[in-house]
Amino acid sequence: MTLMTFTPARASHDCDSRFFSPACVTESPVATVENTLPEESPQLPLNMVQAEDLMDRDGYVTVTVHLDQDKYLDHVIASATGDGLSPEDYAHEAAFGFGWPRESSAEITGVSGSEFIVSYTTFIREYLDN
Incomplete structure (x- = not known):
């Protein structure tokens, strides 16, 4: 299952505060999970139009994704040894249906199962x- 929270990291408002704005969206694309969000929530991976709607004025999009630990660590090792794709590549593939990581970062913020x-x-x- 992939869960995402879309938050423009450099937006004029602060999505980490106790106030919620339309730019803060949580998404669960798995069909077996009941979607309790508005029907206009984007499905994953995001297409160009959906990503543009979530992009901040500087051109960045920040998403929170749940990624398989073993696959993520494989990407960390491959990136460190120069033998393969990076964790940013893995996160980008899960989040977007276009482009490649650019000026990107992937940071583990927690664990779920x-x-x-x-x-x-x-x-x-x-x-x-x-």
């Missing part, structure tokens, strides 16, 4: 300008 809760930020504006 066998999954890491990862905050992933990437610059996407360049993919939307075409």
